[in-house]
Amino acid sequence: MKKLNLVFLLLMFFAIGSQAQSYTKSNLGIKTQINSTDVEIQFYGPSTVRVLKSPMGKTFEKKSLSVVKTPQAVKFTVKKQGDIVSLKSNKLKVDVDLKSGKISYYTLSGEQLLSEKEGATFTDFNDAGSKTYTINQLFTLDKNEDIYGLGQQQRGKLSLRNTKLNMVQGNTDDYVPFLVSTKGYGLFWDNYSPSVFEDTPESTSFKSEVGDCIDYYIMFGGNIDGSIACMRDLTGQAPMFPLWTFGYWQSKERYKSQNELVGVVNKYRELGVPLDGIIQDWQYWGNNYLWNAMEFLNTEFPNPKKMVEDIHNQNAHLIISIWSSFGPQTKQFREMEPKGMLLNFGTWPQSGLESWPPNREYPSGVQPYDPYNPEARDIYWKHLQKGLFSLGIDGWWMDSTEPDHLDFKPSDFDLKTYLGSFRKVRNAFPLMAVGGVAEHQRSASSDKRIFILTRSAFAGQQRCGANTWSGDVNSSWQSLRNQIPAGLNFTMSAIPYWNTDIGGFFAGAYNRGWSEGAKNPSFQELYVRWLQFGAFTPMMRSHGTDIPREIYNFGKKGETIFDAIAKTINLRYSLLPYIYSTSWSVTNNQYTIMRALVMDxxxxxxxxxxxxxxxxxxxxxxxVVNAQYTPETIVKSDAETGWDKKDATGEKKGAAVNFTQxxxxxxxxxxxxxxxxxxxxxxxxxxxxxxxxxxxxxxxxxxxxxxxxxxxxxxxxxxxxxxxxxxxxxxxxxxxxxxxxxxxxxxxxxxxxxxxxxxxxxxxxxxxxxxxxxxxxxxxxxxxxxxxxxxxxxxxxxxxxxxxxxxxxxxxxxxxxx
CATH class of the missing domain: 2.60.40.1180 (Golgi alpha-mannosidase II)
Structure with missing residues (x-):
């Protein structure tokens, strides 16, 4: 009897060992089971490999929100030697260790690009009543390589080495879970929940709060440009913008009447200073209970059709503020609320009254909508088309597309969306909101190219005709310095179009001691230097609160600051053939306009x-990112404190500054x-x-x-x-x-x-x-x-x-x- 038991145990041992060493070849790659984990390797193209991992036997359906490419037929070979199964295309070699589960990636010459440090980690997680997992994957990077991307961060640093990022969309931080390496590969972590990226000397990891599976892509482009091209091939190409979008744009928070808005365009034409676009910010709809009504309900805009015509007659263009949320008295709210298409958490604005601090006794009742729901996106476009698109407005300023999430409570993530909990899809909100408008407009008309200015982004958003700006950043020299690496990391995340509020958004501190902040030399110097930087970004757009930024606020022709602003705008226009041709290279050759030096x-x-x-x-x-003529005033504010004019601090009025030195x-x-x-x-x-x-x-x-x-x-x-x-x-x-x-x-x-x-x-x-x-x-x-x-x-x-x-x-x- 003991002998039979021994034979039985030996047979079981070999059976288990045989199972651990087995794999099945598919049309795309291989499938195997390692250490209680189902693993699938798929070639999406000769340079791009998808890796799927899930607990053994757990069935699920993963439809990517970012990836639009379907796998193409790729010639590849599979060979097994010992515990290692090697898959090889004509661009990339992948080794899978059937014993440990570790996957490694190599060039065809044998140079290791990247390796997993160990197998996947799945931790049980109850996601608003749905059984799922917190997922984690560690990688090993070469100590001498540098990595970039992961969207826009206000860190003031370019390289992502030795960095920890808590990746949840915010006003001034846009997270795109795609990075590129100086070794010539890119890595896309296809997950939409709050995630943590961490790079240490020991390992580099992605950890996402929820996921039915680990789903990531490795792509080998040979260099950073090549890896970006692979990512756009995977998630969508960037269309052409109209030529007029590359001219100069004037904006502020906000033009309060139809006459004021048209008057700005008229004044630029009188002065002979180039201008292609003007932007109407919020509250053209009236009070906050009508937030984002997408109609001109404010009596200061009595004839919006004539307003648009007046702007067009001056050969200028108009884009207008629309949001991802609605006030309780809007038609959209009343149509969506009974259908469960709104997300009930704190967002901007918090009061129905225009006051600071918000008067909580009169809550605004504003709620974001559920852009994951196709019917909700249809309703959004229906009202946008009727209320604004029909007037001939040229594009959209989609504000708060992250969206604003104020007074955050962990239970807010339990709210149900069309695709599951808000937690599960949180970071993809901007992609769905912006994508909904882009898809509907393209279906409605091909006569006008889509142009969307938006505050947040996610992987794949380059296909939506959107240019992302860096949010409500502070008006300070440090903030200006931060914008350069922020923009470069963003464009290395495969989304080529990016810009900032020229001069910074919150500028109230520069009004202290001055009847007009635009006459304050400290702000004048910062503004001119920011404008010169903005002339060499994909969109040159002046915007902010507290201090109007139109050129005539800074003086008149013949004065140093006015002339410096005019010279910079004219330089931008002289480069339009260069810029427009480069934008074609973006569309046709997956190029990037704003480029970190390491790319070239x-x-x-x-x-x-x-x-x-x-x-x-x-x-x-x-x-020029340091003050040369004035003291470098330290100014700190954010989306909460920046609106509080009473606490504005800054340099008191002092002696005149000689800007000619x-x-x-x-x-x-x-x-x-x-x-x-x-x-x-x-x-x-x-x-x-x-x-x-x-x-x-x-x-x-x-x-x-x-x-x-x-x-x-x-x-x-x-x-x-x-x-x-x-x-x-x-x-x-x-x-x-x-x-x-x-x-x-x-x-x-x-x-x-x-x-x-x-x-x-x-x-x-x-x-x-x-x-x-x-x-x-x-x-x-x-x-x-x-x-x-x-x-x-x-x-x-x-x-x-x-x-x-x-x-x-x-x-x-x-x-x-x-």
């Missing part, structure tokens, strides 16, 4: 550089190329720090050797003049190429091929510029034009003379420059 230069000194970046492939931007700052020029000072044409070899002279109207800008940059005409709005007389600057010292893109500037005909490209190629050895045959066509395309060619060399061509003027009729031209 193999230079260890730029891996964690927080104060410089590339704008497109040619322009290095080094914003020259100053200087240090700039690092990356190695591997030569650089041209944009203002003087001085040529400097990279790989060193220099001291650059600055003035209040100029920041350090450097052009990479081998660049070709088109400059547009002086205009009052983006489409005022055709690009029939462009200046083409060639920065010698290296070979270069640039493709000029043109289309109808608005509508989706470009998707049908209605656009043209002209490629300029520079051969530095021969000093020859080749202008290619024009490719493509579109209605209204120029048949003939002039290109004024200027070869930039150190100390050469600072006058208005050109080296060549070429009449171009769409056929190839080769010209040698002196």
């Amino acid at each position: 230069f193999n230079d260890k000194k730029v891996k964690d550089m927080n104060n410089e970046y590339m704008f497109g492939k040619s322009i290095l931007v080094a914003p 020259p100053k200087s700052m240090k700039v690092y020029l990356p190695e591997g190329t030569a650089w041209y000072d944009f203002w003087t044409n001085e040529k400097i070899n990279g790989g060193k720090e220099i001291v650059k002279a600055t003035t209040i109207d100029e920041i350090p800008l450097y052009i990479k050797s081998g660049s070709i940059i088109p400059f547009g005409p002086q205009v009052q709005y983006a489409t005022e003049k055709k690009w029939d007389d462009l200046e083409i600057r060639v920065y010698g010292g290296a070979n270069g190429e640039f493709t000029l893109y043109e289309d109808e500037n608005d509508n989706y005909n470009y998707e049908k091929g209605a656009y043209s490209t002209i490629t300029f190629t520079w051969n530095d050895a021969k000093k020859a510029l080749t202008i290619s045959n024009r490719k493509g066509s579109f209605p209204g395309m120029l048949a003939e034009r002039k290109f004024k060619i200027r070869l930039v060399a150190s100390g050469k061509n600072t006058s208005n003379e050109y080296d060549k003027v070429i009449v171009y009729k769409g056929k190839k031209i080769v010209t040698v420059l002196p």
Whole structure:
């Protein structure tokens, strides 16, 4: 009997061992069970692998909110050697340890990209009555690699190494669970619940509060751009914005009447200062009980259709504030509330009265809606289309898309949404809210490109025609410094369009001691430097509370600050052909406009550089982020305290400041190329720090050797003049190429091929510029034009003379420059 028991135990042992060592090949990869965990490896493409893990035998259906790609047929091999099963495509090798469960990723040459530290962790979790898990996965990173992304954080730092992030969407923090590495891979953690990312010397981990499974993607792009391209292939491509969105935008909190709003546009036209858009902020609907009614119920806006027409007649555009919540007296609230489409937690505003602090005896009753519910999104668009879109308004300022979650209680996460508890889907709120508007507008019309300005984002939102701004940030130098790495990490999260409130949102401290804060030199200096930074972001938009930001508030023509503002706006417009062509590269080639230096230069000194970046492939931007003329006032406020004008503190009125004095700052020029000072044409070899002279109207800008940059005409709005007389600057010292893109500037005909490209190629050895045959066509395309060619060399061509003027009729031209 004992012998039989022994044989039985041996058989059981081998059976268990055999089960642990087994796997099943599928069309996409393999399936296996390891240490009581179901594991599935799927090739979504030759460069992208999906990993799914769940407790053994637990069935579930996971439909991603971010991923839109379906797996493509990929040729791959599977080989087993000992405990290791290796899957290999023509781009990537994946090893699965059938004993420990650890998964490792390699290039085809055998270089390890990333490895799990250990198997998955599933901890039982009761999610508002649903049995699920808290999930955790640890990875091992190379100690010398740097990682970036995970959305926007106000940390003032670029690299994510040795960082812990509590990833829950907020006003000024937008979390996108996608990171990229200097080793050439990207990692997307596909989970929507509150999560913690932590990188320590021992491990790097993602831990999410709830999840039926662990679901992540590894993609190997070879470099940061390639990994971003893989992520967009997975979650959606970024469409083209209209040309007018790249001009200058004026806003404030808020224009209180129809006459005031139209008057701002009229004043810019009178002054001859370029302007393409104006924004109407909140309360055009009236009181807070009518919050976000999406109708002009405020009597100060008596004829909104005429208002829109007046703005359009001045060749400007209007976008308008809409929110993710509704007041109890709105039609939307009354339609959604009986259907359970509202989320009853504290949000902005907290009082039905306009007062600070909020009068809690008169609660606003405002509640966010459930954007996870398709019917709720239909209702949202129905009212938006009828109340605003029908008026011809050009785009949407979707505020509080995180949304505001005030007086937070843990039980708020138990609230039911269409897709389960709010906890389960919390971080995807902006994707669903913004995506709902984008999808409905695109279905309604293809004549006008979708343009959405929004305060929050999630993975995949680049496909929605949205530009995310950094929230209600403070008006301080430290806040300005924070915006650069915040924006760079955001754009490295595969969402290319980002901007900030130029001047910072909460600026009340600068009113102390001044009848007008715009006359306070401390604010003037900060504002001008922020504006110069904003000129080199994907959207140049001035906005804030307490201090009006229209140019005429800062003085008049001929005065130093006014002229510095006008010069910066005009510089932005001269670069529109460069910017618009770069935006086409975003759509067509998965490019990124606002670029961390580490994306373009193999230079260890730029891996964690927080104060410089590339704008497109040619322009290095080094914003002035420290006060040079005034004391650097410490200003602290947030979305709660910033509205409290009584507590505003700041510098008292003092002596006049001489903004005409020259100053200087240090700039690092990356190695591997030569650089041209944009203002003087001085040529400097990279790989060193220099001291650059600055003035209040100029920041350090450097052009990479081998660049070709088109400059547009002086205009009052983006489409005022055709690009029939462009200046083409060639920065010698290296070979270069640039493709000029043109289309109808608005509508989706470009998707049908209605656009043209002209490629300029520079051969530095021969000093020859080749202008290619024009490719493509579109209605209204120029048949003939002039290109004024200027070869930039150190100390050469600072006058208005050109080296060549070429009449171009769409056929190839080769010209040698002196």
